[in-house]
Amino acid sequence: MKDFKIAEPQTLEQVISLPAEEKDKFCLMAGGTDLLGEIKDEIISPEFIVDLKTIPGLSYIQKDKDGVKIGALTTVAELAENPLIKTDYPALHQAALALATPQLRNMGTVGGNLCQRPRCWYYRDPNMKCRKKGGSQCFASNGRNKYHAILGARICYIVHPSDLAPALISLDAEVTISSPKKEKTISLADFFTLPQVNVRKENILEPNEVLRELRIPQAKNGEKSTYLKFKERGTWDFAVVSAAVKGTVSGRAFKDIRITLGGVAPIPWRLKIAEDLIKGKKVTENLLRQAAGEALKEARPLKDNGYKKELIEVVLSRAVLSLM
Amino acid sequence: MSKREYFKDTEDATLLYYEEFKDKETILQQATPEPEKEIFKIVGQYTPRIDGEKIVTGQAPYTHDISLKGMLFGKILRSPHACAEVVSVDLSEAESLPGVKAALPLKKGRVNxxxxxxxxxxxxDEKIAEEALRLIKVDYKPLPFAVTVEKAMEEGAPQVLEDRPNVPPKPFNDYSRGDIEKGFKEADFIIERTYKTAVEIHHTAETHGSVARWEGDRLTVWDSTQAIFSVRDGLARWLRVPASRVKVIKKYMGGGFGSKLGINDYTVIAAMLAREARKPVKLILSREENSIxxxxxxxxxxxxxxxxxxDGTLTALYLKNYTSGGVGGGDRCAEPIIDVYKCPNMKVEEYTVYTNTGASRPTRAPGHVQGTFALEGFMEELAAEINVDPLELRKKNYSTKNLGDTGIPYSSKGLDKCYQMGAEKIGWHRRNKKPGQGNGKVRRGLGMASQIWWGTGRPGTLADIKIHPDGSVEAICGTQDLGTGTRTYMAVITAETxxxxxxxxxxxIGSTEYPWCGSSGGSTTTPSVAPAIREAALKAVEWLKQLAASEMKIAPDAVIIDKGKFINKDNPEQAISFQDALRRQRREMVFHGECGGRSSDYAYNTFGVHFAEVEVDTETGQIKVLKVVTAHDSGRIMNRLTAESQVIGGVTQGISTALFEERVVDETTGNVVNRNLRDYKIATSMDIPEIIPLFVDIIEPRMNIMGTKGLGEPPRIPISGAIANAVFNAIGVPIREIPMTPDKVLEALKRKEG
Incomplete structure (x- = not known):
């Protein structure tokens, strides 16, 4: 690990006025649970770290007339314990609890969870210069790829590791970004970008932009949601496949439904095709398998990760059925 | 308790089995001497660790904690290539970095x-050492490599070691008995199955490391080791100094599992750097280094x-094994198949496959873990094939002599009792009579696997008891506590005596300045140290009784010793304290004990059985272990609390390798890709079910004066097989490969449908 300095800003303005062209020199840090690991492993070696935790007022969960606002520096543990989140947004509550370990949830933040870097073992190997690190090849595509992407990947086969992201996207969350230009609010689904757009990044953030807040619209009457995570071991494991489902049920059918998968694509993967097939129809296991099957027609498994297709079918069916 | 009572409330079939053997006067009666009456009060009870508080409050000094005045920090530069010619190593720039006090080239020629x-x-400091590593210029000429067994076995594969083929044609284990062809002719059923086990990493909680200090020509090394005397002798050899001038210390250790046996390169390197720099050097390996x-x-x-x-009688067994320990040797996996079951005709061929990966080391029950997984999986499939209870099949082929009943008798073998106790506790009758007979997406099953291991002690192990004039007592032995509770049972035996x-x-303990004791490997520490301590303590008692007798003016054999007092057996009113007995004593007294030898007429082994209950999700392929019952025959138990911990630890490790653990090597780059504890998955507390450790408590007087056998490795051996067999019982399709990850289970289920 190389030495670095720590900057302790007092305001967001100080952060967004950092020179974007010197992006290799600094990194923003929230909980640090991922960033410090990257620095220790020498995946990145910034000259200084900008500790966002010294800025007051970025940690909160507030209800207002439009829904709920969550400060980016709210810890995952605080999110998991919040009674409003638990009753109105079960998918988010469950995702928070399914994430990492109690120690990591105490340190990790909501914003940091969304901005964490991929866990691809080639990316995390300091000896390997893959595309994501400016190299010319993806080692995973022909290497050991049991945990890699089967959907949406072409030049880089990472999967997005966040548990909160699929839940938040299914809940139609928006994200507010402080930027040198002007603060902007966009749909969280538009926040994440595929490697094909820019292989070095997983989202639209510029180095001197800060994910400041999340907003989730008011839960509709009768709205239900759930997050189902399939991981290999009991805890401290990233999703092999996860599904966040939100919908309003009427009789045996969904009036509307949102399905977002985790662990299968370089970004949280919205299953629009499956949603359209399920919406308005009587939900049966058969229908769900069929919907998953349609959505998986675009899946491109690698040598070791074909089993994720089967897991997607099961996890999706179980998550949807649990809302009936 | 009569034997009748002992076996009551069990299944008819099992009871019948016992009755049948009882009539034939075999098993217990023949193979085991009558258990002697329990004479101990503290030995065998639950005694908390005497150093437990120190350990959990962070006061126990581990090698990582050692900090000496003026100490430097050592780091090793390692080859990033799986195979390369080291053309040159240029240290000049690194040496000129301020703060660098020593630099050593370690390799010329080929790295493998x-x-x-x-x-x-x-x-x-560590950062300067790291920075210096980056400044070392190594000119590598990369060479082709083979990091997987498949690749190494291909025709024309790159040769891993310069002096031998990747698969030496002569098997390293070539064993046979009887007539294998005749055996197959006699069989009514013959099956052939292939089993695969992954490379497992020890991943001790405390990574490897040493601290070395020279004072003139005298060397002191603090080392995280299972073998202080081997380290001392190894250092003396490598550094060409007399062993008498080398001292090795290891007070506390965070795990070894075989990876810390013998002398290690990093220890020698630390001592070389310290000699060069004329300063103490601490060299601690990283988690990544521990992975490779x-x-x-x-x-x-x-x-x-x-x-x-x-009828279930085995007629022939033939094992062929290809085992790979990287640039080191493979494991001898055939011992369980050779020994456990009565089988007159046998053939074994084992071959090493060399690959360009780190060298193997003994890993908690080397070979037996892999061999038992295959053998017990095979027995389970055989039982299904002929439609008998898998436990009955094992009993049917029960042996009382080693080499599958063709060798010498076991000194004691309580495996039949283990079967009985374990089957009863897990509720063996609840298993699916036909594998996979249940319905539903989530299926339950029960499985079992037997265990054999050595676990005898080392004759010649020395220990001292020192009695001070004030009555205080020391128990001293140059052994090392791997975390198993050695200190505590030494105190227990001394106090008892x-x-x-x-x-x-x-x-x-933990210093080469104390009486000699061998490595802590092979489950030998307790059966080596316990009898030596007992012998020394018995000598001390003799002397103390004489002292007390003369103070009390009675005959020495009228003195009994209890609760810190010397008591007149004929007049319990007359009693004096330890201090009173020693009041004329002006110097300390030291009594020497030694672990004695044993008759070669018997085979000495430990035995056991594990039963597992699992739940398998047939849609996701996920296995959940619900319950594990173990029953072990390890002779007399010294401390039931730490013995149970030992079993729970072994089972936990076994669950972890059955379900998760696998070193993953990338064929393109030759690197291990999961060099951390996130990607190399070890079971968490959430994956570990209720574990019930039982002991048969058969005292083994032929082996040593404490009647005890080892317990370090036995609980690690059968668990993966028991889980695999429970999975087979649940879903009706065997998983012949560990780790049994969901992708493999799904694959197997598809095979079943197909």
Whole structure:
């Protein structure tokens, strides 16, 4: 690990006025649970770290007339314990609890969870210069790829590791970004970008932009949601496949439904095709398998990760059925 | 309790089995001497660790905690190539970095795995040492490599070691008995199955490391080791100094599992750097280094062909194994198949496959873990084939002599009792009579697997008891506590013998300045140290009784010793304290004990059985272990609390390798890709079910005066097989490969449908 300095800003303005062209020199840090690991492993070696935790007022969960606002520096543990989140947004509550370990949830933040870097073992190997690190090849595509992407990947086969992201996207969350230009609010689904757009990044953030807040619209009457995570071991494991489902049920059918998968694509993967097939129809296991099957027609498994297709079918069916 | 009572409330079939053997006067009566009456009060009870508080409050000094005045920090530069020619190593720039005090080139010629040491640095702090590593210029000429068994076995594959083929044509284990062809002819059923086990990494909680200090020509080394005397002798050899001038210290350790046996390169390097820099050097390896270059459990690819009669009698077993320990040797996996079951006709061929990966090291029950997984999986499939209860099949082929009943008798073998106790506790009758007979997406099943291991002690192990004039007592032995509770049972045995309490005893271990004891490997520590301590303590008692008798003016054999007092057996009113007995004593007294030898007329082994209950989600392929019951025959138990911990630890490790653990090597780059504890998955507390450890408590007087056998490795051996067999019982399709990850279970279920 190389030495670095720590900057302790007092305001967001100080952060967004950092020179974007010197992006290799600094990194923003929230909980640090991922960033410090990257620095220790020498995946990145910034000259200084900008500790966002010294800025007051970025940690909160507030209800207002439009829904709920969550400060980016709210810890995952605080999110998991919040009674409003638990009753109105079960998918988010469950995702928070399914994430990492109690120690990591105490340190990790909501914003940091969304901005964490991929866990691809080639990316995390300091000896390997893959595309994501400016190299010319993806080692995973022909290497050991049991945990890699089967959907949406072409030049880089990472999967997005966040548990909160699929839940938040299914809940139609928006994200507010402080930027040198002007603060902007966009749909969280538009926040994440595929490697094909820019292989070095997983989202639209510029180095001197800060994910400041999340907003989730008011839960509709009768709205239900759930997050189902399939991981290999009991805890401290990233999703092999996860599904966040939100919908309003009427009789045996969904009036509307949102399905977002985790662990299968370089970004949280919205299953629009499956949603359209399920919406308005009587939900049966058969229908769900069929919907998953349609959505998986675009899946491109690698040598070791074909089993994720089967897991997607099961996890999706179980998550949807649990809302009936 | 009569034997009748002992076996009551069990299944008819099992009871019948016992009755049948009882009539024939075999098993217990023949193979085991009558258990002697329990004479101990503290030994065998639940005694908390005497150093437990120190350990959990962070006061116990581990090697990582050692900090000396002026100490430097050592780091090793390792090859990033799986195979390369080291053309040159230029240390000049690194040496000129301020703070660098020593630099050593370590390699010329060929490196054969990614992680092989190339150069080393000692500097005033870790960061400077790391920076210096980056400044070392190594000119590598990369060469083709083979990091997987498949690749290494291909025709024309790159040759891993310069002096031998990747698969030496002569098997390293070539064993046969009887007539294998005749055996197959006699069989009513013959099946052949192939089993595969992955490379497992030890991943001790405390990573490997040493601290070395020279004072003139005298060397002191603090080392995280299972073998202080081997380290001392190894250092003396490598550094060409007399062993008398080398001292090795190991007070506390965070795990070894075989990876810390013998002398290690990093220890020698630390001592060389310290000599060069004329300063103490601390060299602690990282988690990443622990993943690639301090050993591993070799993989195995075992094919078993076996023949059985309709009634379950084994007629022939044939094992062929390809095992790979990287640039080190493979594991001898055949011992369980050779020994456990009565089988007159046998053939074994085992071959090593060399690959360009780090060298193997003994890993908690080397070979037996892999061999038992295959053998017990095979027995389970055989039982299904002939439609008998898998436990009955094992009993049917029960042996009382080693080499599958063709050798010498076991000194004691309580495996039948283990079967009985374990089956009863898990509720063996609840298993699916036909594998996979249940319905539903989530299926339950029960499985079992038997265990054999050695676990005898080392004759010649020395221990001292020192009695001070003030009555205080020391128990001293140059052994090392791997975390198993050695200190505590030394105190327990001493206290038991001298009529004191364990906390009264000062235990001294972990230094080569103490009486000699061998490595802590092979489950030998307890059966080596316990009898030596007992013998020394018995001598001390003799002397103490004489002293007390003369104070009390009675005959020495009228003195009994209890609760810190000497009591007149004929007049219990007359009693004096330890201090009173010693009041004329002006100097300390030392009594020497030694672990004695044993008759060669018997085979000495430990036995056991594990039963597992699992739940398998047939849609996701996920296995959940619900309950584990173990029953072990390890002779007399010294401390039931730490013995149970030992079993729980072994089972936990076994669950972890059955379900998760696998070193993953990338064929393109030759690197291990999961060099951390996130990607190399070890079971968490959430994956560990209720574990019920039982002991049969058969005292083993032929082996040593404490009647005890080892317990370090036995609980690690059968668990993966028991889980695999429970999975087979649940879903009706065997998983012949560990780890049994969901992708493999789904694959197997598809095979079943197909």
């Amino acid at each position: 795995y990614a992680g092989e040491p190339v150069a080393a640095i000692a500097a005033t 270059c301090v050993g591993n459990r070799p993989s195995s690819l075992q094919t078993i062909k076996g023949g059985v009669k309709k 001298l009529g004191l309490k364990p906390e009264d005893i000062t235990v001294k």
